[in-house]
Amino acid sequence: MTEIAAQPSSEPLIRLERVSKSYRRGGETIQVLDRVDLAIPRGDFLALMAPSGSGKSTLLNLLGGLDRPDEGSILFDGVALESLGPRALTRWRAIHVGFVFQLYHLLPVLSAARNVELPLLLQRLGRAERARRVAAALSLVGFPDDRHTFRPTELSGGQQQRVAIARAIVTNPTVLLCDEPTGDLDRRAGDEILDLLVELNRRLDKTIVMVTHDPHAAERARTLVRLEKGLVGEIRATSS
Template structure:
């Protein structure tokens, strides 16, 4: 019998390896990594600088491709997709939130949020408008649609970036230190929003953070060290799998 979608992990990595080669230098940030993330789970990823957190996030987001191993997201092995297929997959399935927001300065909040939808030629202007307004409302910024990034606070800019990440209704949101540049209050608002997106809207969230307080907002925290995942003091690339199968 096939496992039901509820029981199948949304993200499933097996033997995931990333090797960077430049000249004579070889760097292996990820080595034979196994990881299961439940659909709708909010996972925090911690680890020292250079431990491979962004590398892992970029693989999960389809921005980069693994050197070896399996990477299934929503039942699809994205490690086998071509660059073009990956771009298409990303547009529909994954929203990315960066530490420094990465909004386009000359565009309004509305136009920034609309950007990912312009990749989808099947959407009419009216359909795009409905989606953009719904996303801005969800992040509590309906009244700032016409503001440019420079006219917003850092916390508001990050909320616009989250609206942009969710506007195409992806199942997955990844964040690379999304609260790293914010004060505690603005950071807490972002964490509340991410919790709502996973708890109420069923989004699967993988968030890299250096801040234990931010990690505490997630349901589970994994630590990356020397290419391996560490959980609860056990060093094992199978740690996540063990936890997943114990649930």
């Protein structure tokens, strides 16, 4: 295993350098990201707004090591993700990244608590310790105690998103990557989820990157990156 030296705290947590990504489909190449530079400070809550189809989900997938750039470098807490092989990247992701999606992506056959427990099954933890962490995560996100055994279809959208956030934070990851986390919720449930993300950022110092279409959601972040066209060239934070 590689020893990873600690970086000075002034270094951004995540730094993208000239990251390009295209998809190949039939004979065609679809260029989605073109030499993107982006620095995300530790402890930031960054909202990224850009039009549909401009590459936001693609960018999040690269940040979280779910996919790899064609070119360029992604430095995460001093680790160059491109230097990790497939197994090391999977292990790295399990430790450092929590994903939250618009449509929750919970497993329908498992209870709320079992869904949250899933990422812990990759760690060597006893059953009692797992149960303790699951309960702590569900309590932290304000999920009702009397719903732990309910399956996703037996929960409201807001409750399902709380379960998904509990699942994302139960391993205590470095960063939360949220792809339209309020996109499927009404205003009130969405606001509650945003309150929760703000609290996770402020109180637990979680670094959060949130993709959103909704200006109201973006306002809740510390830093707003707004792109009118595609994710081309340098991305600058326009307000904070």
